[in-house]
Amino acid sequence: MSSVYDLIVIGSGPAGQRAAIYASKLGKKVALVEMREVVGGACISTGTIPSKTMREAVLHLSGYNYKSIYGMNYRVKERITMADLAFRVQHVIKTEIDVTEAQLSRNNIEMLVGVASFEDETHVKVTNSRGSTVYEAKNILIGTGTKPASSPKVPINGRSIINSDLVLELVNLPKTMIIVGGGVIGVEYTCMFSALGVRVTLIERRPRLLEFADQEIIEALSYHLRDSRVTMRLNEEVESVEEMPDGTVVANLESKKKVQGDALLYAVGRQGNVDELNLAAVGIESDSRGRIPVDKDFRTKVPHIFAVGDVIGFPSLASVSMEQGRVASARAFGDEQVLSNPGLYPYGIYTIPEISFIGKTEEQLTEEDVPYEVGVAYYREIARGQIRGDTTGRLKIIFHRMNHLILGVHIIGEGASELLHIGQAVMALGGKLDYFVDTVFNYPTLAECYKVAAFNGLNRVSKFE
Numbered sequence: 001m002s003s004v005y006d007l008i009v010i011g012s013g014p015a016g017q018r019a020a021i022y023a024s025k026l027g028k029k030v031a032l033v034e035m036r037e038v039v040g041g042a043c044i045s046t047g048t049i050p051s052k053t054m055r056e057a058v059l060h061l062s063g064y065n066y067k068s069i070y071g072m073n074y075r076v077k078e079r080i081t082m083a084d085l086a087f088r089v090q091h092v093i094k095t096e097i098d099v100t101e102a103q104l105s106r107n108n109i110e111m112l113v114g115v116a117s118f119e120d121e122t123h124v125k126v127t128n129s130r131g132s133t134v135y136e137a138k139n140i141l142i143g144t145g146t147k148p149a150s151s152p153k154v155p156i157n158g159r160s161i162i163n164s165d166l167v168l169e170l171v172n173l174p175k176t177m178i179i180v181g182g183g184v185i186g187v188e189y190t191c192m193f194s195a196l197g198v199r200v201t202l203i204e205r206r207p208r209l210l211e212f213a214d215q216e217i218i219e220a221l222s223y224h225l226r227d228s229r230v231t232m233r234l235n236e237e238v239e240s241v242e243e244m245p246d247g248t249v250v251a252n253l254e255s256k257k258k259v260q261g262d263a264l265l266y267a268v269g270r271q272g273n274v275d276e277l278n279l280a281a282v283g284i285e286s287d288s289r290g291r292i293p294v295d296k297d298f299r300t301k302v303p304h305i306f307a308v309g310d311v312i313g314f315p316s317l318a319s320v321s322m323e324q325g326r327v328a329s330a331r332a333f334g335d336e337q338v339l340s341n342p343g344l345y346p347y348g349i350y351t352i353p354e355i356s357f358i359g360k361t362e363e364q365l366t367e368e369d370v371p372y373e374v375g376v377a378y379y380r381e382i383a384r385g386q387i388r389g390d391t392t393g394r395l396k397i398i399f400h401r402m403n404h405l406i407l408g409v410h411i412i413g414e415g416a417s418e419l420l421h422i423g424q425a426v427m428a429l430g431g432k433l434d435y436f437v438d439t440v441f442n443y444p445t446l447a448e449c450y451k452v453a454a455f456n457g458l459n460r461v462s463k464f465e
């Protein structure tokens, strides 16, 4: 048994990394346990980084952003293959792993390779091919993330029936594809495959896609999806999936319909990585989706054992996971000064076109009886929108009718996830709609949308309110 650590972190994804680095900056002795061969978690290996790099490759090779200027037949590469997409993805993954490893090493974080499990409230066992070692810690942080949810009725085979971990295993680009699940993963991949010319059928059991986003924005996205020949089957639940003798795939719906395609992506949510942790040894229970309950400081029912990131559930974003890791680590060492406001956490959804938002939706404000008004700017009204060839984007500011405080910003269109941070900064600093009216923006930029939307909003409220 080695000396006592101040903190043992389990999992090297964004949540675990940030927690470990923060503790190390406080001068604490930290170890980070990772069971995979490489650091970075789902974020670098199978989730955020691969999917966003694949999207970039799709947009580039398909010439998607320039079709409105050079014509529908414009493309950078004639026959795009899965190998073309994987090439770029592997390059970025490797670089991100190198950067992360260097960062952890610079911060004197001791890496322990193997599967971590609890022995008791202060001891963690790490098991690898060489055997098991037990380590002692004053604080332990669980950042073990999630894996794709599975079903015995959906036989994932890595060829024609895949989950989001296996997208790049597809040998050939299918002609037709079924995507099950209209959550963020399902919708992002629907957009990518459809931009590659694949005929996609998207099946979602709820009446609309991405329920947590603003309805108007999702209606705009749905319009684009249909315009890209995506077939949307909403209010339909997939009951089982089978591979046919000819290699095609059939999804059997609860409504007794059948949908056939060359390949199927099963993206119906995620399951917490808790099975190997031996949580019973410390009396912590996870729910049916493997989520660990925590309090506002990310403490589990055992006060010096914390849990952060995807393993605690919504919103399950890399950005938020990092922040939770930082806050939990601060709390573990008695630092109450580190504050974080979930009301100002942004969402970036990398559909095509991109969606990004912060703050409340119109539906939430209506529910809460808040008197709000909206101001909208369309990319087509902005010179930069015309120059870039994105004439379908829009930016919506929601503000309080009386005091003009910004309550939410919702954007669909190119650059949405970057553009949103202007609205986020103004919201965080308590700014009002008038800020955008009185501010000079570079010209021509998409940022000008804020000014146009502010004028549009002001025109809708009476001067006497």
Ligand SMILES: Cc1cc2nc3c(=O)[nH]c(=O)nc-3n(C[C@H](O)[C@H](O)[C@H](O)COP(=O)(O)OP(=O)(O)OC[C@H]3O[C@@H](n4cnc5c(N)ncnc54)[C@H](O)[C@@H]3O)c2cc1C
Pocket (backbone or CB within 6 Å): 010, 011, 012, 013, 014, 015, 016, 033, 034, 035, 036, 039, 040, 041, 042, 043, 044, 046, 047, 048, 049, 051, 052, 114, 115, 116, 117, 143, 144, 145, 146, 164, 185, 273, 276, 277, 308, 309, 310, 311, 316, 317, 318, 319, 320, 321, 348, 350
């Ligand atoms: C396809 C996809 C696309 C995404 N796109 C985005 C996006 O665009 N933007 C965004 O913000 N988020 C995105 N996400 C979500 C993002 O990837 C996650 O929120 C983030 O990775 C969660 O970080 P984490 O540290 O909690 O867990 P993870 O990144 O899952 O890392 C957990 C780590 O713990 C390790 N581990 C598990 N159990 C043990 C154990 N017992 N012992 C040792 N190690 C263990 C795992 O091997 C893993 O390395 C996406 C997710 C997916 C799947």
Ligand SMILES: NC(=O)c1ccc[n+]([C@@H]2O[C@H](COP(=O)([O-])OP(=O)(O)OC[C@H]3O[C@@H](n4cnc5c(N)ncnc54)[C@H](O)[C@@H]3O)[C@@H](O)[C@H]2O)c1
Pocket (backbone or CB within 6 Å): 180, 181, 182, 183, 184, 185, 186, 188, 203, 204, 205, 206, 210, 236, 237, 238, 239, 267, 268, 269, 270, 314, 315, 316, 317, 348, 349, 350
């Ligand atoms: N850009 C981003 O921030 C980003 C990108 C990808 C993933 N993520 C994160 O990854 C997490 C997981 O994403 P996800 O899309 O797998 O899960 P999800 O829970 O967001 O969505 C799953 C969807 O599948 C539907 N569904 C479930 N069973 C079904 C069935 N049998 N038939 C038809 N529909 C069914 C659900 O109604 C739901 O809408 C999310 O929480 C998200 O935050 C984030």
